Amino acid sequence: MTGTDVLLMTDTHLPKRAKDLPAPLWEAVGRADLVVHAGDWVDVATLDALEARSTRLLACWGNNDGPDLRARLPEVARATVDGVRVAVVHETGGRDRREQRMRAAYPDVDLLVFGHSHIPWDTEHEGLRLLNPGSPTDRRAQPDFTWMTLRLEGGAVHDVRLHRLAPGASRPGQAGASAKRR
Secondary structure, three states, X not given: OOOEEEEEEOOOOOOXXXXXXXXXXHHHHHHOOEEEEOOOOOOHHHHHHHHHHOOOEEEOOOOOOOHHHHHHOOOEEEEEEOOEEEEEEOOOOOOOOHHHHHHHHXXXXXXXXXXXXXXXXXXXXXXXXXXXXXXXXXXXXXXXXXXXXEEEEOOEEEEEEEEEOOOOOOOOOEOHHHHHOO
């Protein structure tokens, strides 16, 4: 079988928003050919754990990431995977005209993975696919913890799937701001 199975995540905010990633997400990490993280790790231990458990990692830093993470990660990560030009960045600004602004900012990219809002996003504009997998540890303005999977093959993005932690499933341990909402 050809192609690359990809797992997308962002805004993990460990250990501030949760103690660990959800078990189903760790299982998906083990199955993926490539793990993409679009920033807001918060701690170096999460980066170390993903590097150790991922076949391949493509990642950037986010606005909540300090100097230790910024020293190890770029602001924008780039790679060509199975003929798809991929860029990973944390922030893309407001949602209004996002597609047009990002097409102009990344004219040489086919797939842009981003984070920051904690809200899943999947759109396409003039050949640019924009994906935000949401957050696996913070629900902010959405009801579920989320991440995405997809397949890159033959220069195209296939089978984009948003994964939601099933209702009643074991949730990651809550800490910080998420616990205060109750």
